[in-house]
Amino acid sequence: MATSTVSTTAVTAAEAMDPAEALMAAVERADAEIVRFLWVDHNGILRGKGVTRELLADRLRTGIGLSAVRQSASLLDRPQPVPGFQVMEEVRVTADPSTFVPLPYAPGSAGLLCDLVNRDGSPWGACPRTFLRDAVARSADLGFDVIAAFEPEFTLLRDGAPLDDSLMLDGEGFDAANDCIVSLIRSLRSAGIAVEQYHPEASPGQHELTLRPAPALRAADQHVWQRAFTRGVARAHGLQASFAPVPLAGLRGNGNHVHISLWRGGNAFCAPGGGLSEVARHFIGGVLAHLPGLTALLCASVNSYERLVPGNWAGTFGCYGPDNRDAAIRVPSPLRGAETATTNIEVKVCDATANPYLALGAILHAGLDGLEHRIDPGEPLTVDPNLLSAAELLRRGVIPLPRSLAEAVEALERDELLMSVLGSPRRELYTTIKRADVRDLGGMDPGDVFALHAQRF
Ligand code: GLU
Ligand code: MG
Numbered sequence: 521m522a523t524s525t526v527s528t529t530a531v532t533a534a535e536a537m538d539p540a541e542a543l544m545a546a547v548e549r550a551d552a553e554i555v556r557f558l559w560v561d562h563n564g565i566l567r568g569k570g571v572t573r574e575l576l577a578d579r580l581r582t583g584i585g586l587s588a589v590r591q592s593a594s595l596l597d598r599p600q601p602v603p604g605f606q607v608m609e610e611v612r613v614t615a616d617p618s619t620f621v622p623l624p625y626a627p628g629s630a631g632l633l634c635d636l637v638n639r640d641g642s643p644w645g646a647c648p649r650t651f652l653r654d655a656v657a658r659s660a661d662l663g664f665d666v667i668a669a670f671e672p673e674f675t676l677l678r679d680g681a682p683l684d685d686s687l688m689l690d691g692e693g694f695d696a697a698n699d700c701i702v703s704l705i706r707s708l709r710s711a712g713i714a715v716e717q718y719h720p721e722a723s724p725g726q727h728e729l730t731l732r733p734a735p736a737l738r739a740a741d742q743h744v745w746q747r748a749f750t751r752g753v754a755r756a757h758g759l760q761a762s763f764a765p766v767p768l769a770g771l772r773g774n775g776n777h778v779h780i781s782l783w784r785g786g787n788a789f790c791a792p793g794g795g796l797s798e799v800a801r802h803f804i805g806g807v808l809a810h811l812p813g814l815t816a817l818l819c820a821s822v823n824s825y826e827r828l829v830p831g832n833w834a835g836t837f838g839c840y841g842p843d844n845r846d847a848a849i850r851v852p853s854p855l856r857g858a859e860t861a862t863t864n865i866e867v868k869v870c871d872a873t874a875n876p877y878l879a880l881g882a883i884l885h886a887g888l889d890g891l892e893h894r895i896d897p898g899e900p901l902t903v904d905p906n907l908l909s910a911a912e913l914l915r916r917g918v919i920p921l922p923r924s925l926a927e928a929v930e931a932l933e934r935d936e937l938l939m940s941v942l943g944s945p946r947r948e949l950y951t952t953i954k955r956a957d958v959r960d961l962g963g964m965d966p967g968d969v970f971a972l973h974a975q976r977f
Pocket of ligand 2: 673721728
């Protein structure tokens with residue numbers, strides 16, 4: 521993984537001097553009539569309000585009014601009562617001009633990613649993007665820049681069935697989705713988002729497209745755009761794209777692995793002589809120490825737990841290891857000649873129902889906790905964990921992961937660090953919403969639960 525200066529914005533560097541003016545010029549160039557002010561709710565759903573071109577300059581200054589109750593919505597879109605949370609509260613949807621992108625799959629429309637702030641402009645205690653900003657600030661206090669990339673898999677469906685039946689990395693599998701994928705890559709590029717690689721994945725209709733790593737906030741923003749663009753471009757091609765962990769019963773899951781490295785001058789995860797540094801080892805120690813609670817934020821839906829099948833490379837074993845694809849944390853072997861740039865860790869136990877700002881922010885807080893307390897991650901697992909008995913896994917310190925969203929939420933509530941950094945009312949909103957999903961979806965027909973996730977994500 522390399523450092524990246526790739527910008528997600530269509531605003532050129534020369535214009536970056538005056539963000540608002542540059543934005544207005546970019547809106548003109550994109551011929552956008554509506555600019556969507558977008559944010560991601562606690563269930564990972566992209567929400568928004570659109571502003572006309574004429575009103576944009578005003579709303580960039582004032583933000584847009586929003587009832588805070590929207591951030592208490594469950595997956596069935598029912599606001600949940602949360603103790604201490606005022607349903608009459610108002611927040612302001614405040615755009616970050618640097619995130620502007622035209623939406624080529626929706627001609628005449630463009631988008632901005634937003635923070636949710638209080639009426640007086642101070643940060644709102646349940647804004648997901650602010651949570652990641654805070655985690656990045658904490659990393660900076662310790663002297664580190666954070667470089668990250670989300671690596672989502674998705675399923676292309678036509679009339680509810682997988683688009684193709686190709687094999688993993690199938691040479692002909694490329695053809696099945698070629699038109700859609702090529703237009704997706706072009707659309708992303710036109711928005712300033714650089715794609716790194718693409719391949720057909722293991723399951724019918726499953727594909728994977730990776731973006732260039734970027735500073736943490738931008739990486740999460742890019743992931744939000746990637747999801748929106750993929751779904752929008754697929755729709756324009758008469759297809760449905762779903763990032764649901766398992767959109768149809770029987771399919772192998774869609775992961776959303778998170779690659780991370782900390783930088784201080786150079787790559788602080790890379791030891792001077794090659795291999796993992798002490799910084800990286802302690803960071804891993806922190807992530808492992810908080811893994812059960814983290815799972816509630818990384819595998820954030822009822823459907824997430826359909827994906828966590830041992831042997832499917834979803835990272836279901838609570839351990840780390842070099843190139844160990846069933847470990848929650850894989851340490852990818854660096855590329856020859858690019859060792860410094862490509863040393864990173866990959867948190868595999870994450871899917872795209874996670875709110876990316878909460879997911880990345882929580883991983884950072886856990887990892888930094890490991891650094892501050894010099895947590896020892898133990899020995900890396902260098903064998904296939906599927907071949908080890910339950911007793912042997914225990915002996916080697918492999919941490920059992922929650923097996924359902926209900927178990928994960930309980931683990932999160934037991935995790936003092938994560939509860940403390942989430943803060944109030946974010947933690948109460950999050951745990952209440954997730955419990956509502958467990959309750960509501962538990963009463964539904966299992967086929968409908970798969971379909972609901974396929975549709976929403
Ligand atoms: N589909 C797997 C998952 O659920 C990942 C396969 C891979 O390693 O690319 O995470
Ligand atoms: Mg993959």
